[in-house]
Amino acid sequence: xxxxxxxxxxxxxxxxxxxxxxxxxxxxxxxxxxxxxxxxxxxxxxxxxxxxxxxxxxxxxxxxxxxxxxxxxxxxxxxxxxxxxxxxxxxxxxxxxxxxxxxxxxxxxxxxxxxxxxxxxxxxxxxxxxxxxxxxx
Amino acid sequence: xxxxxxxxxxxxxxxxxxxxxxxxxxxxxxxxxxxxxxxxxxxxxxxxxxxxxxxxxxxxxxxxxxxxxxxxxxxxxxxxxxxxxxxxxxxxxxxxxxxxxxxxxxxxxxxxxxxxxxxxxxxxxxxxxxxxxxxxxxxxxxxxxxxxxxxxxxxxxxxxxxxxxxxxxxxxxxxxxxxxxxxxxxxxxxxxxxxxxxxxxxxxxxxxxxxxxxxxxxxxxxxxxxxxxxxxxxxxxxxxxxxxxxxxxxxxxxxxxxxxxxxxxxxxxxxxxxxxxxxxxxxxxxxxxxxxxxxxxxxxxxxxxxxxxxxxxxxxxxxxxxxxxxxxxxxxxxxxxxxxxxxxxxxxxxxxxxxxxxxxxxxxxxxxxxxxxxxxxxxxxxxxxxxxxxxxxxxxxxxxxxxxxxxxxxxxxxxxxxxxxxxxxxxxxxxxxxxxxxxxxxxxxxxxxxxxxxxxxxxxxxxxxxxxxxxxxxxxxxxxxxxxxxxxxxxxxxxxxxxxxxxxxxxxxxxxxxxxxxxxxxxxxxxxxxxxxxxxxxxxxxxxxxxxxxxxxxxxxxxxxxxxxxxxxxxxxxxxxxxxxxxxxxxxxxxxxxxxxxxxxxxxxxxxxxxxxxxx
Numbered sequence: 001x002x003x004x005x006x007x008x009x010x011x012x013x014x015x016x017x018x019x020x021x022x023x024x025x026x027x028x029x030x031x032x033x034x035x036x037x038x039x040x041x042x043x044x045x046x047x048x049x050x051x052x053x054x055x056x057x058x059x060x061x062x063x064x065x066x067x068x069x070x071x072x073x074x075x076x077x078x079x080x081x082x083x084x085x086x087x088x089x090x091x092x093x094x095x096x097x098x099x100x101x102x103x104x105x106x107x108x109x110x111x112x113x114x115x116x117x118x119x120x121x122x123x124x125x126x127x128x129x130x131x132x133x134x135x136x137x
Numbered sequence: 138x139x140x141x142x143x144x145x146x147x148x149x150x151x152x153x154x155x156x157x158x159x160x161x162x163x164x165x166x167x168x169x170x171x172x173x174x175x176x177x178x179x180x181x182x183x184x185x186x187x188x189x190x191x192x193x194x195x196x197x198x199x200x201x202x203x204x205x206x207x208x209x210x211x212x213x214x215x216x217x218x219x220x221x222x223x224x225x226x227x228x229x230x231x232x233x234x235x236x237x238x239x240x241x242x243x244x245x246x247x248x249x250x251x252x253x254x255x256x257x258x259x260x261x262x263x264x265x266x267x268x269x270x271x272x273x274x275x276x277x278x279x280x281x282x283x284x285x286x287x288x289x290x291x292x293x294x295x296x297x298x299x300x301x302x303x304x305x306x307x308x309x310x311x312x313x314x315x316x317x318x319x320x321x322x323x324x325x326x327x328x329x330x331x332x333x334x335x336x337x338x339x340x341x342x343x344x345x346x347x348x349x350x351x352x353x354x355x356x357x358x359x360x361x362x363x364x365x366x367x368x369x370x371x372x373x374x375x376x377x378x379x380x381x382x383x384x385x386x387x388x389x390x391x392x393x394x395x396x397x398x399x400x401x402x403x404x405x406x407x408x409x410x411x412x413x414x415x416x417x418x419x420x421x422x423x424x425x426x427x428x429x430x431x432x433x434x435x436x437x438x439x440x441x442x443x444x445x446x447x448x449x450x451x452x453x454x455x456x457x458x459x460x461x462x463x464x465x466x467x468x469x470x471x472x473x474x475x476x477x478x479x480x481x482x483x484x485x486x487x488x489x490x491x492x493x494x495x496x497x498x499x500x501x502x503x504x505x506x507x508x509x510x511x512x513x514x515x516x517x518x519x520x521x522x523x524x525x526x527x528x529x530x531x532x533x534x535x536x537x538x539x540x541x542x543x544x545x546x547x548x549x550x551x552x553x554x555x556x557x558x559x560x561x562x563x564x565x566x567x568x569x570x571x572x573x574x575x576x577x578x579x580x581x582x583x584x585x586x587x588x589x590x591x592x593x594x595x596x597x598x599x600x601x602x603x604x605x606x607x608x609x610x611x612x613x614x615x616x617x618x619x620x621x622x623x624x625x626x627x628x629x630x631x632x633x634x635x636x637x638x639x640x641x642x643x644x645x646x647x648x649x650x651x652x653x654x655x656x657x658x659x660x661x662x663x664x665x666x667x668x669x670x671x672x673x674x675x676x677x678x679x680x681x682x683x684x685x686x687x688x689x690x691x692x693x694x695x696x697x698x699x700x701x702x703x704x705x706x707x708x709x710x711x712x713x714x715x716x717x718x719x720x721x722x723x724x725x726x727x728x729x730x731x732x733x734x735x736x737x738x739x740x741x742x743x744x745x746x747x748x749x750x751x752x753x
Contacts, residue, residue: 015551015574022558065543094547097539120550123557 005031006055010042010074011063016092016120020061023125031059038066039074046081056083064093064100072103079111087113094120157254160238162247165190165206177231177252179224190250209235209248218255230259280381286313287374288337302359302381304351321348321356329361336375340365346382358386409486409507412493417459418442420502429484429509451477458490463500466492474507485511537596541589548582588717595724601643603729608638608674608683615651619659626659631671638674640681640749646725653718654745658687663740680731681749688742694735701735 009020017035024031034057036042042060049056064071071091078089091104101117108115148169151158157174161167167185175185180193190206191199205215214236223229231252238247275281282299286292293311300307303319317333320326325347332343344362351357363377403410404424412421422438430446432438443452462469469490477483486507493502555578559571612632616623623630640647655670662668669688674681692701702723719733726733730750737743 013547013551015555015578018574019551019554019558065547094550095539095543096546097543120547121552121554121557123554 005029005059006057007031007033008042008045008057008060009033009035010039010060010066010071011035011092012037012066013063016063019122020092020125023122027125039069039071039077043069043074043077046078050081050083056085056087058085058087060087060089062089062091064091064095075107079107079113083113088116089113090116090118092118092120092122157252159185159190159250160247161190161250163210163245165248167193168247174250174252177229177254178221205235206248209237210245212237212245218259220259228256229254230256282379283377284316284379285374285376288372299379302351302357302379303349304353304355319349319351321350325349332361332363333375336363336365337372340367340372346386356383357381358383407508409505409509411505411507412502413442413459413505414502415463415500416442417456417503426507430478446479448477448479459503462490462492462503466494466500468492473510476507484509485514533596537592544585544589545582548578548585551578551581588721591717591721592724595646595721595728601646601728603641603643605639606642606644606647607636608640609634609636611644611647611651612672615648615655618652619655622656623659626662626668628659628662628668628670631669634672634674634683640674640683641751642729642749643725646729650722650725650747653722654685654747657718657745658685658689658743661689661743662687663689663742676751679751681751682746683749684744684746686742686744691739691741691743692735692737693739694737698735702733 007024009017011017011020021033021035024033034045036045039062046056048054062071062074069077071093075089093100096119104115104117151160151169152172154171155173156171157177158169158171159167159174160169166187166189168187170180170182170185175182178185178194185193191202205217208215214234216232216234218230218232220228220230232255233253234249234251236249236251237245238249240246277298280298280302282302283296284299285294291313293313293316295303295309295311295316297307300309303309303311305311313333317326317330320329328345329347332341332345335341336343342362342364344360346358346360349357349359358381360380360382361377362379363375365372366374366376403421406423406425408423409426409429410421410423411419411426414420418440419438419442420440422435424435427433427435427438430438438446443455446452447455458469469488472488474486474488475483476486487510488505488507491504491506492500493504495501552575555571555575559568559575562568562571609632612634616630658670659668666688671686672684673686674683676682692698694701702719723733726747726749730752732748734746734748735743736746
């Protein structure tokens with residue numbers, strides 16, 4: 001039984017969301033996608049799902065620069081949650097600030113989840129990442 | 138009878154002879170002696186008369202005398218000079234003559250001894266000889282020569298030393314004219330000619346320092362002294378000395394020259410130089426020190442201590458240093474000191490104090506050197522300020538570069554992605570959708586560039602001129618521009634600022650700052666109440682503070698405080714939020730050397746305070 005993958009896109013840029021969704025739609029098996037304009041609303045959705053015993057995302061596209069709660073703040077809070085499954089978080093940012101890359105590295109080593117780091121633009125989505133979730137779940 | 142008479146008178150005559158005389162017979166027995174003879178040898182008549190001559194003068198070596206007496210018996214007359222010591226211990230000199238004593242028949246019947254006291258003569262001779270030697274020695278040691286000029290014969294005589302001084306051969310014979318011509322022509326020669334003239338005609342003595350040119354052409358410093366000698370009230374001779382003082386004068390000149398050199402050096406050093414005695418009283422100051430203390434005459438500072446020149450506190454510190462240096466004999470080198478004069482002016486010095494020792498190695502004072510480094514310190518401070526400013530600017534610049542790169546990158550990334558989609562898209566509808574997205578992305582890019590331009594303008598126009606601005610006039614103007622917006626949101630404004638309140642600011646920035654803050658106060662209103670805004674202003678030292686308070690949403694400063702004034706940071710789910718207003722306001726305020734602070738409580742409201750620097 002292969003479950004549909006559940007994917008969150010957390011980004012305040014409508015064009016990026018459009019692009020990611022378009023790329024995902026090209027996959028043979030279209031996953032279920034939810035989008036959020038900032039980290040706060042995404043975090044609320046996850047905590048609600050946990051409370052209600054609903055499905056939490058397998059894969060999160062996470063932007064860094066966002067209003068209200070940015071990507072790092074979201075990550076900080078997300079890592080505190082007690083989750084059974086291993087979630088892949090793909091940080092997608094237009095930032096080329098080396099500080100951001102360093103931050104990612106330090107989070108990656110201290111987390112049980114899988115953290116990826118990609119600079120915008122995204123032209124394709126590595127199927128491997130999504131497939132591996134399939135296998136894992 | 139006659140014979141007896143004669144004999145008696147003969148004896149008495151001999152006794153009364155003025156010349157000390159004694160007659161001894163052929164047996165050397167004293168037959169007669171004058172009183173003067175007896176007196177000279179301190180003999181009583183009974184000790185001498187009829188006694189053997191050699192027995193009377195017992196205790197002396199008589200070998201020579203015996204020979205002499207024998208010669209007399211053979212008809213010779215002998216002379217001699219001898220000395221004896223009187224009973225009072227004085228040296229007495231006498232000349233003696235021993236001659237044969239003939240009777241009427243020319244037979245030698247004895248010897249006539251005559252003595253003459255020549256002590257005085259001999260003494261004066263010795264004295265003269267001594268004096269002459271002494272004088273010769275003296276003249277050689279002190280280079281003093283003598284001369285004598287006889288007015289009648291017009292003869293001038295020079296001593297050997299005088300000749301030596303003039304560097305002429307010892308057989309040189311000068312004339313009064315040639316003597317004067319040795320003096321250097323001009324002042325020296327005129328002076329000596331006049332002095333000699335006055336000596337002859339007015340009887341005046343002189344002593345003068347002059348220069349002579351010796352026969353060998355050497356220039357010498359001499360002291361020439363002269364004194365007229367009188368005979369019967371007439372000047373007959375001039376006597377004088379001439380002393381070679383070239384060495385002394387040269388040494389003196391050299392000393393003066395090195396003193397002058399040292400003084401010039403000390404005075405022209407760009408240092409305050411002073412020497413203090415054991416009690417810290419100044420005994421030497423240079424020009425710089427005088428100028429620093431505002432005194433033209435260095436003498437006015439001599440003998441003064443720091444207690445006379447500075448307040449007690451400053452003077453005490455200085456005195457303690459002096460005592461320390463003198464006690465330990467160790468220098469204080471390059472110590473940074475601040476000296477405050479009585480008029481309150483303070484100067485920074487780099488001071489060195491060095492112990493001044495006497496020949497025996499004991500401290501006798503302090504040598505001080507102070508370099509005024511006020512200007513240097515001022516420059517240093519300016520430099521430090523500049524470095525700080527540069528560091529801040531640099532940080533800002535890096536920050537700005539990141540913002541720019543991030544913002545531009547996010548748009549270009551979107552372009553890239555959309556174009557990639559467009560190329561690969563087959564469906565016409567989807568193509569149109571992507572094109573729409575592209576145009577949206579292009580608008581976003583334009584907006585971003587405009588925003589960035591605004592920021593660059595602020596950062597490049599650092600030197601915009603500040604003017605005194607009426608705060609209320611500007612508030613009213615912005616209120617009028619926002620009238621529609623304020624009315625729509627039902628905003629109420631209270632203003633406690635007086636109409637004459639002025640602020641030093643750049644006019645364009647002032648309006649932009651007020652606009653941003655006022656817009657924010659309304660934009661982030663609380664959903665449950667109408668916005669209420671109040672303006673206030675106050676003045677603290679050199680700073681004017683303008684505050685704008687609202688009753689809006691408020692901001693969680695603990696979470697967002699750091700980012701509040703950052704670029705593209707928004708904190709509320711407000712579709713109008715651009716995240717640039719406060720960033721620009723902050724840049725504008727900082728460009729005017731001011732600052733902006735915020736106090737806020739979530740759900741209660743916020744107060745933004747703008748600090749305007751009153752200085753230009």
